[in-house]
Amino acid sequence: MRLFSAFEIVGSPEICNFAARNFVHPASVQKISTMALLHNRVSQQELKEKLHQEKESRTTISFYRYFPIADPKVFRDEFYKALHSLQVFGRVYVAHEGINAQASVPSGNFEKLRNYLNSVPGLHGLRLNVAVDDDGRSFWVLKIKVRDKIVADGISDESFSMERRGGYVNAGEMNKLMADGNTIVVDMRNHYEYEVGHFQDAIEIPSDTFREQLPMAVDMLKDNKDKNIIMYCTGGIRCEKASAYMLHNGFKHVYHLEGGIINYAKQVKEDDSITSKFIGKNFVFDDRLGERITEDVIATCHQCGKPADTHTNCRNSGCHLLFIQCDECAKKYDGCCSEACQQVYSLPEEEQKILRKGIDKGMMVFNKSRHRRPRKDAK
Ligand SMILES: [Zn+2]
Numbered sequence: 201m202r203l204f205s206a207f208e209i210v211g212s213p214e215i216c217n218f219a220a221r222n223f224v225h226p227a228s229v230q231k232i233s234t235m236a237l238l239h240n241r242v243s244q245q246e247l248k249e250k251l252h253q254e255k256e257s258r259t260t261i262s263f264y265r266y267f268p269i270a271d272p273k274v275f276r277d278e279f280y281k282a283l284h285s286l287q288v289f290g291r292v293y294v295a296h297e298g299i300n301a302q303a304s305v306p307s308g309n310f311e312k313l314r315n316y317l318n319s320v321p322g323l324h325g326l327r328l329n330v331a332v333d334d335d336g337r338s339f340w341v342l343k344i345k346v347r348d349k350i351v352a353d354g355i356s357d358e359s360f361s362m363e364r365r366g367g368y369v370n371a372g373e374m375n376k377l378m379a380d381g382n383t384i385v386v387d388m389r390n391h392y393e394y395e396v397g398h399f400q401d402a403i404e405i406p407s408d409t410f411r412e413q414l415p416m417a418v419d420m421l422k423d424n425k426d427k428n429i430i431m432y433c434t435g436g437i438r439c440e441k442a443s444a445y446m447l448h449n450g451f452k453h454v455y456h457l458e459g460g461i462i463n464y465a466k467q468v469k470e471d472d473s474i475t476s477k478f479i480g481k482n483f484v485f486d487d488r489l490g491e492r493i494t495e496d497v498i499a500t501c502h503q504c505g506k507p508a509d510t511h512t513n514c515r516n517s518g519c520h521l522l523f524i525q526c527d528e529c530a531k532k533y534d535g536c537c538s539e540a541c542q543q544v545y546s547l548p549e550e551e552q553k554i555l556r557k558g559i560d561k562g563m564m565v566f567n568k569s570r571h572r573r574p575r576k577d578a579k
Pocket residue numbers: 501502503504505506525526527528529530
């Protein structure tokens with residue numbers, strides 16, 4: 201099972217696949233993109249097979265950095281050449297404001313990649329997040345795309361700049377600041393993430409989209425411009441932008457958690473003197489749907505209301521709703537979100553297919569889960 205994250209929604213991947221298959225540069229492929237479309241299915245298959253035939257293990261990494269890139273197209277071309285030569289696969293976004301990447305590299309090339317990245321002006325000392333519990337098989341092609349922004353923010357104010365942003369705090373510094381009564385901790389993630397785990401006393405910005413959260417955070421905190429504001433998210437990329445936006449709006453003491461919850465959890469694990477102030481689970485975009493940070497279960501089953509924090513997708517493929525379900529309800533409803541879905545799920549696959557026809561798949565994308573949450577009629 202693979203889930204969508206905002207990161208994964210990319211346009212016309214066919215072009216880059218075609219480029220990879222034919223060893224031509226993506227920039228020169230624009231003209232023949234129609235042809236690429238026709239060949240896409242075959243090439244995906246070929247590329248996947250090639251990946252599975254690889255003997256060497258791959259390391260999955262992610263990294264991002266906000267730094268000014270004068271000409272993203274030129275940067276992309278150079279970057280593509282270098283990464284391609286190190287057999288890197290993955291998705292990289294390049295914008296005037298910086299770079300954001302999720303990738304895999306043959307483990308033997310990992311140090312070479314690190315050295316290369318360190319040599320790129322603006323990327324020195326880049327923190328590479330290495331994914332644990334990952335077989336490195338998530339990507340089978342390299343796609344580097346020029347985008348307007350690395351994180352869509354909806355900010356139209358031309359004077360906004362990512363060059364002035366909040367100070368980084370690490371786990372120890374975060375705990376220290378949190379102990380100060382003059383500090384407000386702000387969670388910049390989505391509701392379903394906050395629901396299963398968050399920092400003690402962290403406030404939630406109740407919107408499903410980051411672009412709506414930015415002005416909302418400014419408004420919610422407008423009477424606290426002199427307080428310490430610490431912003432956090434899963435990996436750091438969103439809260440770093442949010443911190444710049446708060447400074448831009450007159451907040452004076454803004455911080456953000458370096459490397460997000462992922463990095464915080466790692467530091468807590470490595471250093472016994474730091475106690476986790478993050479309670480519950482950190483929601484992550486992989487099969488586990490969450491990494492336990494502390495034993496606290498802070499959410500409840502969407503069906504029966506008992507303490508539970510296991511996210512699951514409704515097993516009726518025509519629904520696929522993301523929701524929290526306890527073990528008992530999972531048995532009772534066969535992993536479905538309602539009796540209605542359970543009934544559909546019990547039908548032969550052929551009949552389910554007929555029922556699914558005409559259903560708008562767009563509604564099933566799970567970041568809209570809040571609008572489609574637990575059917576109150578479920579028994
Ligand atoms: Zn339950």
